[in-house]
Amino acid sequence: MLMLGMILRRVCGGVLTLLIVSLVVFIGTNVLPGDATEAILGQSASPEAVAGLRHALGLDLPAHARYLHWLFGLVSGDPGVSLVNRLPVAQLIGPRLANSLLLTALTAALAVPLALLIGITTAIWRGSLYDRVANLAAVSLVAVPEFLLATVGVILFAVQLHWVSAMAKPSVGSLGEALQSFTLPVLTLSFAITAQMARMTRAALLGVLDSSYIEMARLKGVRPARLVLRHALRNAAGPIANAVALNLSSLLGGVIIVEVIFSYPGLAKLAVDAVETRDMPLVQACAMIFCTTFMLLVLAADICSILSNPRLRTG
Amino acid sequence: MSDASTIATARRRHYSALTQGGIALLLVWTALAAFGPYLAPHGPGEAAGAGVFAPMSAAHPLGTDYLGRDMLSRVLHGARYTIGVAMAATVLACICGVALGIFSAVRRGWTDSVIGRAADALISIPHLMFALVVVAAFGTSLPVLVLMAAITYVPGAFRFARALALDVNAMDFVEVARARGERTAYIVWAEILPNMVVPLLTDFGLRFVFVVLLLSGLSFLGLGIQPPNADWGALVRENISGIYEAAPAVLMPALAIAMLTISITLLIDGFSGRDRPMVR
Numbered sequence: 001m002l003m004l005g006m007i008l009r010r011v012c013g014g015v016l017t018l019l020i021v022s023l024v025v026f027i028g029t030n031v032l033p034g035d036a037t038e039a040i041l042g043q044s045a046s047p048e049a050v051a052g053l054r055h056a057l058g059l060d061l062p063a064h065a066r067y068l069h070w071l072f073g074l075v076s077g078d079p080g081v082s083l084v085n086r087l088p089v090a091q092l093i094g095p096r097l098a099n100s101l102l103l104t105a106l107t108a109a110l111a112v113p114l115a116l117l118i119g120i121t122t123a124i125w126r127g128s129l130y131d132r133v134a135n136l137a138a139v140s141l142v143a144v145p146e147f148l149l150a151t152v153g154v155i156l157f158a159v160q161l162h163w164v165s166a167m168a169k170p171s172v173g174s175l176g177e178a179l180q181s182f183t184l185p186v187l188t189l190s191f192a193i194t195a196q197m198a199r200m201t202r203a204a205l206l207g208v209l210d211s212s213y214i215e216m217a218r219l220k221g222v223r224p225a226r227l228v229l230r231h232a233l234r235n236a237a238g239p240i241a242n243a244v245a246l247n248l249s250s251l252l253g254g255v256i257i258v259e260v261i262f263s264y265p266g267l268a269k270l271a272v273d274a275v276e277t278r279d280m281p282l283v284q285a286c287a288m289i290f291c292t293t294f295m296l297l298v299l300a301a302d303i304c305s306i307l308s309n310p311r312l313r314t315g
Numbered sequence: 316m317s318d319a320s321t322i323a324t325a326r327r328r329h330y331s332a333l334t335q336g337g338i339a340l341l342l343v344w345t346a347l348a349a350f351g352p353y354l355a356p357h358g359p360g361e362a363a364g365a366g367v368f369a370p371m372s373a374a375h376p377l378g379t380d381y382l383g384r385d386m387l388s389r390v391l392h393g394a395r396y397t398i399g400v401a402m403a404a405t406v407l408a409c410i411c412g413v414a415l416g417i418f419s420a421v422r423r424g425w426t427d428s429v430i431g432r433a434a435d436a437l438i439s440i441p442h443l444m445f446a447l448v449v450v451a452a453f454g455t456s457l458p459v460l461v462l463m464a465a466i467t468y469v470p471g472a473f474r475f476a477r478a479l480a481l482d483v484n485a486m487d488f489v490e491v492a493r494a495r496g497e498r499t500a501y502i503v504w505a506e507i508l509p510n511m512v513v514p515l516l517t518d519f520g521l522r523f524v525f526v527v528l529l530l531s532g533l534s535f536l537g538l539g540i541q542p543p544n545a546d547w548g549a550l551v552r553e554n555i556s557g558i559y560e561a562a563p564a565v566l567m568p569a570l571a572i573a574m575l576t577i578s579i580t581l582l583i584d585g586f587s588g589r590d591r592p593m594v595r
Contacts, residue, residue, distance in 0.1 A: 151566060
């Protein structure tokens with residue numbers, strides 16, 4: 001019961017935060033005096049035309065009415081009309097969102113098992129050369145900008161070796177084409193989050209390994225591998241799941257850079273293009289999708305920590 | 316006794332092995348940011364006459380860019396933007412974050428909840444997405460970029476400082492000062508703040524790394540520093556077409572960023588000693 005209450009409170013907190021975020025996004029994209037009409041009609045438009053369009057777009061309503069209208073539209077799946085090509089935003093976003101989800105799902109499928117493997121093995125052989133090299137590599141990789149990894153990858157594997165394509169496209173016919181298209185973007189995205197995830201996995205395991213029941217097992221002569229896999233891993237599962245979810249949320253920033261570099265037709269590329277053309281309804285919708293996804297992952301991380309706490313489970 | 320001292324020296328040696336390189340690199344970059352433009356052999360917009368995307372040579376140690384400008388000079392001039400702008404934003408973010416954090420920790424009550432809730436909301440916007448929204452609304456002028464990056468990292472600095480201040484605030488010497496009847500301002504300034512300095516400095520370093528990565532990422536997208544000025548992220552962007560000639564013009568600015576951020580991260584890792592296998 002206690003647990004359910006905590007999870008419910010976390011979910012409510014998440015919804016409240018998301019409301020504040022929507023307010024920030026709305027105010028941020030509406031604060032400038034020159035609004036959409038100027039972008040559509042140009043600066044030399046007659047006042048009558050401007051007033052007419054403002055009315056048609058609902059821009060003559062007071063701010064709070066526009067906010068509520070936008071928010072309800074967003075929730076009911078109608079985030080408005082693009083200013084640039086007059087298409088419904090939902091129609092623009094749909095296929096792009098699917099592409100982005102594909103890219104991130106592939107990255108997660110590679111990065112999560114790899115990170116767990118590295119995190120667990122470095123914890124087993126802690127202090128070894130392997131551990132120290134892996135740690136150094138992880139610390140460095142976290143600080144490397146995605147576009148360096150991507151450009152080095154393109155120069156090596158696309159330009160020099162001709163193994164893969166420097167452009168990524170989501171529609172692929174065969175496995176070979178898929179490898180050509182996705183190898184570089186997925187690898188680029190995986191590097192940084194794998195490093196961070198492995199570090200956090202290792203730290204979570206080491207935290208458990210310092211407890212006295214592990215000391216007891218060690219004194220009884222349990223081998224390090226068995227100690228970690230059988231005794232420590234179960235109690236570190238919560239923090240590790242927490243680390244995985246948190247790091248997947250940091251993937252969202254990397255996706256923006258990677259989609260642009262590889263001209264991948266995903267949601268992030270759409271958002272960047274919308275910023276360049278100042279297509280506010282599109283920017284708002286993309287921003288809200290990103291924030292909601294981020295929020296959900298953080299929420300998942302929170303719930304993992306709550307679920308894995310046995311004191312709450314019995315309470 | 317001798318055991319203890321060998322452990323101590325081993326520890327110290329390990330410490331410096333990880334961090335010395337970091338310190339050296341960091342000093343080089345600081346010097347570059349301060350004196351880069353004076354050291355540069357060419358002006359930032361000056362055509363060097365060696366053709367476009369020239370390879371590395373004695374005359375042009377980093378080659379030339381897509382307009383035939385000397386790349387070394389471009390990187391040296393860009394250092395000021397990359398390091399300077401990020402530094403300004405980080406200082407701003409940390410001052411605001413720390414002030415709010417201590418304020419929240421000492422005041423508690425509803426002020427604490429309101430500030431905390433606002434920080435939660437800001438933190439749940441992915442940083443680059445927040446940057447995109449701000450740029451879409453306010454454009455890419457230098458003050459906007461600095462303020463945007465600062466606001467992005469205030470919540471993190473706030474959370475860190477608040478947790479730290481709560482810890483220090485609960486300590487006996489603070490209790491004693493309070494019993495002595497000292498004013499809150501005095502307690503914050505003379506008792507709490509001095510005990511937060513070291514962790515705050517490591518936090519500052521990490522945050523600086525994130526700001527550098529954020530701003531150069533934004534410039535790489537073409538939504539940061541605008542031409543004719545260029546930070547290192549913008550240099551990568553403008554030369555990206557040279558990637559098929561494997562031109563150093565694409566790689567060098569990106570490497571410069573990586574070297575800066577890696578050196579700071581290594582330094583912090585060495586200082587804070589987290590996950591240092593030898594010590595455990």
